[in-house]
Amino acid sequence: xxxxxxxxxxxxxxxxxxxxxxxDIALYSHDASNMVGAAGVVCFPESTSDVVSVxxxxxxxxxPFVVRGAGTGLAGGAxxxxxxxxxxxxxxxxxxxxxxxxxTAWVGPGMLNLDxxxxxxxxxxxxxxxxxxxxxxxxxxxxxxxxxNNSGGPHCLAEGVTSSHVLALxxxxxxxxxxxxxxxxxxxxxxDLRGAVVGSEGMFGVVTRVCVRLTPDPPHVxxxxxxxxxxxxxxxxxxxxxxxxxxxxxxxxxxxxxxRAVEDYxxxxxxxxxxxxxLVEVSGLRHQVEHDTERIVAIARANGCRSVRHAHSExxxxxxxxxxxxxxxxxxxxxxxxxxxxTVVPRRHLPDVLQEIYRIVADLDLLVLNVFHAGDGxxxxxxxxxxxxxxxxxxxxxxxxxxxxxxxxxxGVLSGEHGIGLEKRDYMPLMFDDDDLAAQAGLRRAFDPFxxxxxxxxxxxxxxxxxxxxxxxxxxx
Amino acid sequence: MTDVPDHLVSLSERLRDAAAARETTAVxxxxxxxxxxxxSTTDVARHFVSAPSGVLDFQPDEMIVRCGAGTPLDELRAxxxxxxxxxxxxxxxxxxxxxxxxxxxxxxLGRGPIRDVLLETLLVDHRGTxxxxxxPTVKNVTGFDxxxxxxxxxxxxxxxxxxxxxxxxxxxxxxWSVIDGVDRRRLDEVRRHLYRPTSLLWDGGRxxxxxxxxxxxxxxxxxxxxxxxxxxxxxxxxxxxxxxxxALEVVGEEGDVVEVGVGLVHRRRPAPSRRVTAPEVxxxxxxxxxxxxxxxxxxxRFSER
Numbered sequence: 027x028x029x030x031x032x033x034x035x036x037x038x039x040x041x042x043x044x045x046x047x048x049x050d051i052a053l054y055s056h057d058a059s060n061m062v063g064a065a066g067v068v069c070f071p072e073s074t075s076d077v078v079s080v081x082x083x084x085x086x087x088x089x090p091f092v093v094r095g096a097g098t099g100l101a102g103g104a105x106x107x108x109x110x111x112x113x114x115x116x117x118x119x120x121x122x123x124x125x126x127x128x129x130t131a132w133v134g135p136g137m138l139n140l141d142x143x144x145x146x147x148x149x150x151x152x153x154x155x156x157x158x159x160x161x162x163x164x165x166x167x168x169x170x171x172x173x174x175n176n177s178g179g180p181h182c183l184a185e186g187v188t189s190s191h192v193l194a195l196x197x198x199x200x201x202x203x204x205x206x207x208x209x210x211x212x213x214x215x216x217x218d219l220r221g222a223v224v225g226s227e228g229m230f231g232v233v234t235r236v237c238v239r240l241t242p243d244p245p246h247v248x249x250x251x252x253x254x255x256x257x258x259x260x261x262x263x264x265x266x267x268x269x270x271x272x273x274x275x276x277x278x279x280x281x282x283x284x285x286r287a288v289e290d291y292x293x294x295x296x297x298x299x300x301x302x303x304x305l306v307e308v309s310g311l312r313h314q315v316e317h318d319t320e321r322i323v324a325i326a327r328a329n330g331c332r333s334v335r336h337a338h339s340e341x342x343x344x345x346x347x348x349x350x351x352x353x354x355x356x357x358x359x360x361x362x363x364x365x366x367x368x369t370v371v372p373r374r375h376l377p378d379v380l381q382e383i384y385r386i387v388a389d390l391d392l393l394v395l396n397v398f399h400a401g402d403g404x405x406x407x408x409x410x411x412x413x414x415x416x417x418x419x420x421x422x423x424x425x426x427x428x429x430x431x432x433x434x435x436x437x438g439v440l441s442g443e444h445g446i447g448l449e450k451r452d453y454m455p456l457m458f459d460d461d462d463l464a465a466q467a468g469l470r471r472a473f474d475p476f477x478x479x480x481x482x483x484x485x486x487x488x489x490x491x492x493x494x495x496x497x498x499x500x501x502x503x
Numbered sequence: 504m505t506d507v508p509d510h511l512v513s514l515s516e517r518l519r520d521a522a523a524a525r526e527t528t529a530v531x532x533x534x535x536x537x538x539x540x541x542x543s544t545t546d547v548a549r550h551f552v553s554a555p556s557g558v559l560d561f562q563p564d565e566m567i568v569r570c571g572a573g574t575p576l577d578e579l580r581a582x583x584x585x586x587x588x589x590x591x592x593x594x595x596x597x598x599x600x601x602x603x604x605x606x607x608x609x610x611x612l613g614r615g616p617i618r619d620v621l622l623e624t625l626l627v628d629h630r631g632t633x634x635x636x637x638x639p640t641v642k643n644v645t646g647f648d649x650x651x652x653x654x655x656x657x658x659x660x661x662x663x664x665x666x667x668x669x670x671x672x673x674x675x676x677x678x679w680s681v682i683d684g685v686d687r688r689r690l691d692e693v694r695r696h697l698y699r700p701t702s703l704l705w706d707g708g709r710x711x712x713x714x715x716x717x718x719x720x721x722x723x724x725x726x727x728x729x730x731x732x733x734x735x736x737x738x739x740x741x742x743x744x745x746x747x748x749x750a751l752e753v754v755g756e757e758g759d760v761v762e763v764g765v766g767l768v769h770r771r772r773p774a775p776s777r778r779v780t781a782p783e784v785x786x787x788x789x790x791x792x793x794x795x796x797x798x799x800x801x802x803x804r805f806s807e808r
Contacts, residue, residue: 125748127691127694127695127748128747128748128764129764150695152695152696153698175644176644176648178642182642186615186619187642187644189619189648189651190615190619199781199784203783205780205781205784206780207780207781209744209746210746210747210766211744211745211746211747211766212607212611212616212744212762212765212766212767213605213606213742213744213767214744214780215777215778215779215780215805215808216779216780216781216785216805216808217652217655217656217779217785217788217805218605218618218651218652218654218655219652219780219781219784219785220651221618221648221650221651221652221654222647222648222649222651222652224648224651225644225647225648226647226648229647242698242699244698245698265564266564268563268564268565268566269563269564271587271588271672271673272672273566273671273672310698310699310716310720311698311716311717311720311723311724312720313716313717313718313719313720313723314675314716314717314720317675317717370638370640370642370643371640372562372565372639372640373564373565374562374564374565399642402640402641402642403640403642404642437639438640439638439639439640439643439645440645441643441644441645442640442642442643442644443642443644444644445644446644446645446646450645454645454646457635457638457645457646458635458646459635461628461632461633461634462634462635462636463646465626465628465634465636465649465792466646466647466649468788468791468792469647469649469652469788469791470647471787471791472784472787472788472791473784475787484646484647485646
């Protein structure tokens with residue numbers, strides 16, 4: 027593609043920061059989902075002014091653009107359509123300022139989630155600091171991606187999702203204008219545009235700097251593993267703990283198939299005969315932690331917990347968490363492909379919905395592992411399969427559809443942390459009617475009246491009909 | 504259109520009728536949070552409506568509560584407290600009024616801002632149409648986060664009809680204490696060593712500390728600073744929003760109390776009027792959600808401030 031648009035990008039960003047070779051185009055035509063689109067060109071801006079240059083060029087040439095962090099998204103949110111201009115933020119990865127006393131930092135959107143916590147960790151000599159949202163992909167996902175998806179993670183049960191940890195954003199809109207929304211101050215004048223941008227899946231503009239809130243490390247942490255004969259008992263423990271007035275840092279569950287896969291993979295000493303395990307973490311000051319630990323263990327035992335394992339060292343704690351966070355790597359040993367789902371249900375419906383999920387996959391002759399944020403009711407059914415098997419993809423998608431419908435029917439929502447992207451766009455009417463979706467489209471138009479920012483995601487047509495792109499026939503959703 | 508629940512029918516009909524006649528409507532609560540001078544116009548609405556009142560569903564093990572936006576906070580708190588919970592919204596008046604105003608209370612430092620409380624709402628728009636915004640679970644990224652924009656929007660984008668908010672468990676103990684003779688250096692030292700206080704209020708000399716938690720932890724945290732129990736100070740009516748360090752610098756006028764680490768200064772004199780950032784985005788939002796300016800005409804639009 028040699029055209030005026032490309033020539034202009036090369037001139038303004040430098041030839042090394044603009045790629046349109048076959049390999050680059052192929053690499054950036056998808057994210058971590060199964061959905062493949064078509065990138066027209068890939069840009070690597072190094073500054074806000076580079077992003078302004080790219081967006082002005084897109085605006086003048088009527089080219090759609092798709093901003094992308096590390097490409098770890100699972101819903102096709104960063105999959106470009108219609109030869110869109112892909113804007114990778116990976117070179118905007120600096121920590122600009124850190125305010126240790128007020129616990130804030132301005133960082134580039136390409137900063138990796140875990141790198142941010144590592145960078146600030148030792149700056150507070152009394153407690154230590156970290157960035158609270160901790161998606162399982164935190165080693166490789168970016169802060170900009172976290173902002174786009176309003177990402178969660180196990181510790182968001184007590185600490186809240188990304189929106190609660192973002193104070194301000196610098197955003198470039200599709201006309202090339204630069205704005206700071208939100209602020210280090212508590213009540214900036216006007217509407218909470220910051221809150222609207224977080225979770226907007228790159229459809230409002232390009233975020234070029236983020237002011238994050240940092241969280242002090244807890245002085246005391248207790249990590250425990252409970253095992254049960256079935257998931258229902260584990261889920262009952264979760265509800266009982268919350269009803270008793272405690273919000274642990276994390277309440278994570280794995281079912282039997284998952285426990286076995288993970289144990290084979292990391293050798294964390296998990297009870298492979300258990301129907302479910304619950305990983306519980308409590309943190310804070312000493313007396314509170316001891317008090318909560320005692321009560322939670324009592325509640326777990328009253329709800330059928332067979333054994334309690336306490337992590338007695340930081341190594342043991344890390345091992346238990348490694349089991350949880352690498353669950354997705356472990357499944358490759360069962361089948362070569364997997365499809366990871368993400369829905370939320372009210373906690374009290376967890377046992378029923380899980381039973382229904384088992385029934386759905388059995389019905390379709392598939393295999394499912396469950397590893398999920400039980401405290402939030404955030405399910406992550408992981409369907410494993412071998413895509414060489416004829417007709418299996420259709421069954422995988424059918425299972426996905428039924429799982430989403432079951433979750434919404436139980437009073438839940440389509441997505442807890444992965445976002446809507448392309449994957450769930452056409453499920454939006456399960457939760458929202460045309461008027462509801464029109465309101466969301468109105469919010470988007472207020473930021474991007476031109477429909478150039480990541481078009482055709484999140485909102486099903488006709489709510490997104492102002493968008494500058496359509497879905498190609500070849501796109502596999 | 505979202506099925507209109509019975510308790511929103513009348514509100515929805517009144518807004519629809521007013522819209523058909525192109526007449527303006529203002530929503531009123533209990534009048535506890537009046538507009539500031541620089542937020543108001545001289546216009547008076549033709550009609551006045553209120554959101555319905557009453558708790559509709561409270562599930563302690565889900566830590567959420569759904570209620571009419573006209574529910575008085577005192578009434579809501581009484582229901583929540585019976586199950587050992589509370590909602591992170593201060594003051595009296597209605598829950599809808601508190602959300603539309605968007606002012607966090609003095610515990611923001613530890614408990615977070617009011618904007619994080621709203622999970623889902625049924626919004627009645629300028630045409631009287633009911634719109635579902637957000638979702639009923641604490642964790643939810645289904646669609647754009649319009650709920651955040653509604654908190655603090657002063658009713659310019661629609662009328663909050665019904666709201667679902669997250670609750671929080673009451674701590675084992677909540678305690679206010681005060682330390683006297685705290686200068687900037689001492690203030691920084693105390694702050695550095697306190698683990699997640701829920702509030703720190705400073706008037707330039709005294710530091711009030713609010714802690715939630717286990718009583719023994721609270722004792723241990725306060726011990727080394729010679730703190731004594733005290734009630735929090737009375738707060739002046741005006742709110743000056745500044746970056747947290749700047750807020751500490753301005754403290755000095757009679758009656759000033761600053762929320763340390765937050766940046767809010769409670770003052771006797773009004774804060775100067777300020778322009779919004781991204782005024783074009785504000786203007787387009789206001790036009791999208793209320794093109795004929797039928798809602799709350801007494802509120803000056805953000806894009807025009």
